[in-house]
Amino acid sequence: MLERVEHRLITEDGRRIDGRALDEMRPVRIEAGVLDRSDGSAYVEMGKTKIYAAVYGPKEAHPRHLAQPHKAILNCRYHMAAFSVEGRKAPGMTRREIELSKVIREALESIVILEEFPRSAIDIFIEVIQADAGTRTAGITAASLALADAGIPILDLCAGIAVGKVEGRIVLDPSEEEDKKGEADMPVAMAPRMGSIVLLQLNGRMTSSEFVEALNLAKKGIGVLYELQRKALGKKFATFTPVGEE
């Protein structure tokens, strides 16, 4: 058997390998309106995780039989670029990407006022250009901002963050190394003003008291992201001039 050298992920004084405190998220950057062709777009960076989201619509639903008489349908594609990970990812949709597209769509369906646009479709594209843990949650943060940027009526912005369990401790926004070596990873997305959870998953083992601690930590992180989302929207529309009023 090979000798395994164990690297501690959390130091004696409660610091993580990248120097963060347990409840500290990675450096965040959030921008709205970054792609010109789309109706709305956003860019989110959390540490090395880098994500674009774009919204097209409301527009005619295709194929027509999918159209709903009382509301718009929401389509969502979460996709990772071939160069976004160590090695090369096959460019097609993997089973993981299909599952995540579904849970992200279901999360966003609960904030978009779809009843405003019967018989139409809204398309959301999330492109992960670099993945370093927390891509689905950063994807939701970007997608909800892109929806707001597109001027699509929503009940609230929503933001997401992952919480992990590493060496028995609950940590906010795990890095890829913490995610891989840790005991659990729990992505959470919330609509803070509504006090509701729109996405919730858990990979790994947690007791119910750890779960409560993790959920509260996620809530704290989401509060910070929510403010940054609002700032990004404010920044974009502060310089916005309607067509014809230049």
Add this chain to the structure above:
Amino acid sequence: MYRIGEKPYPTKIMHDKLYELILRGERLDGRGPYQYRPLELKTSIIEKADGSAMVNLGGTKIIAGVKTSLGQPYPDTPEQANIVVNAELLPLASSFFEPGPPDERAIELARVVDRCIRESKMIELEKLVYIPGRSVLVIYIDVYVLDYDGNYFDPSVLASVAALATAKIPLYEVKNGEVVLNPDIRSSLPIRKFPVSVTIGLLGDKILVDPTSLEESAIDTSVVIGWSDEDEMAAIQKNLQGFIQMSVMDEIIRVSRERSIELRTKLMEAIGRVGTPI
């Protein structure tokens, strides 16, 4: 225009009716809010599979089969056996399912079952390695939904776990650096935990356990919680559109934990109860 969040009329009528009933602690099929439908579990129903099980949960019927073979480990886990889970929503099970490759629902089902088994560390995968980095056991779990009346998650996990726990796998030995099959002996898989999942439907702030197909069409959202043992969760999946109110989270955890203990007891009783697939 429909009001915000309003459902199409047939669904809305059903939603309001279910809510009215649940306020009185009742459901359409006479169950209480936290009650499961009758559960029946049989194992070793398919002789040609290494392990198999069938679960009837009310009107939902699921069959799971386990097959094994030799294979290469994944590069990131050179000293662990592989688990491969596939799920099929067969068109004979419901008019909601269509022929074709697994759609997003089937993929989600397979991945949730996978997560419950993998993350609970149910199987001691380290013990099924023959040559590290080169030759390990590959465990295939195939889940088929045969009849669908809501909640395919919980019976799929039950059937998969029962099939794994009763599986008799071929014995491989390493001789002169080669992995060879010993045709005379079959052995059980090394099992550590018995994970079970509990599906909870939400009607606003009210909980209903194990929703039927009719209930699923009208509830606001649902969440699946996988428990590896009495105190530890291994998987969670919020499923369906809609949101969970923060305030009901504690009750969801409490109820799902209680029900998981009950389900695990039934699972343990049923393991080894050999049956036929009808």
